[in-house]
Amino acid sequence: MSFDRSVKIAPSILSADFANFGQEIEAVEAQGADWIHVDVMDGHFVPNLTFGPPMCAAIAKHINTVMDVHLMIAPVDPYIEAFAEAGADVLTAHLEAGAHTHRTLQAIRGAGCKAGLALNPATGLEEVEYLLDMVDLICVMTVNPGFGGQKFIHSQVEKVRRLREMIGDRPIHIEIDGGITPETAPLMTQAGADVLVAGSAVFKGGSVSDPAPYGENIRAIRAAVAG
Ligand SMILES: O=C(CO)[C@H](O)[C@H](O)COP(=O)(O)O
Numbered sequence: 001m002s003f004d005r006s007v008k009i010a011p012s013i014l015s016a017d018f019a020n021f022g023q024e025i026e027a028v029e030a031q032g033a034d035w036i037h038v039d040v041m042d043g044h045f046v047p048n049l050t051f052g053p054p055m056c057a058a059i060a061k062h063i064n065t066v067m068d069v070h071l072m073i074a075p076v077d078p079y080i081e082a083f084a085e086a087g088a089d090v091l092t093a094h095l096e097a098g099a100h101t102h103r104t105l106q107a108i109r110g111a112g113c114k115a116g117l118a119l120n121p122a123t124g125l126e127e128v129e130y131l132l133d134m135v136d137l138i139c140v141m142t143v144n145p146g147f148g149g150q151k152f153i154h155s156q157v158e159k160v161r162r163l164r165e166m167i168g169d170r171p172i173h174i175e176i177d178g179g180i181t182p183e184t185a186p187l188m189t190q191a192g193a194d195v196l197v198a199g200s201a202v203f204k205g206g207s208v209s210d211p212a213p214y215g216e217n218i219r220a221i222r223a224a225v226a227g
Pocket residue numbers: 012014015037039070143144145146147148149150177178179180197198199200201
């Protein structure tokens with residue numbers, strides 16, 4: 001996976017049909033998705049439960065782009081190997097998930113994945129400064145993690161702008177996650193984000209038997225950021 005600063009749309013399968021992940025992923029990739037975003041929730045770090053490494057391994061067989069795994073779990077370290085073996089290309093852990101983030105990021109890279117660091121909306125950028133050499137992606141949460149379909153938190157636009165300044169010319173992706181639509185996406189790409197996670201805005205109106213709306217929704221986000 002080489003570094004590329006162009007805008008990438010990463011549909012979150014949290015908004016897909018859970019009984020049909022394989023077909024949903026193939027449909028959304030055929031309709032123009034650049035990456036596939038996989039939300040892992042533990043019912044402890046966030047108030048919702050999704051799935052673990054075996055489901056990720058099953059999902060990975062259907063992904064031909066980039067498998068972007070967002071771990072909303074605590075602790076993280078005991079599960080890194082399992083998610084790497086399940087096929088994660090990017091493995092993102094939350095700064096708030098433990099006291100030893102540097103060690104966690106080292107372990108993620110050591111397991112052969114790109115290392116992602118996610119920040120909750122209330123988390124500042126101070127602690128990120130000393131981790132910049134350890135990360136390939138920083139995910140700025142634009143909703144409180146746990147559920148799809150929430151409202152975009154506008155204060156995160158300024159955070160992304162400051163983060164892009166802090167990153168400078170380092171090869172680090174800025175990903176944004178939550179409430180991304182054709183209205184909010186351009187605010188974030190102008191501020192410096194390049195990976196746009198979108199669940200409800202991509203999957204709305206479509207299904208595996210009628211996937212054309214997925215393409216229309218992806219193109220609407222792309223057109224908004226290009227304009
Ligand atoms: O991480 C997440 C929730 O914790 C989801 O990826 C995110 O909320 C995307 O959903 P939507 O685009 O519907 O807001």
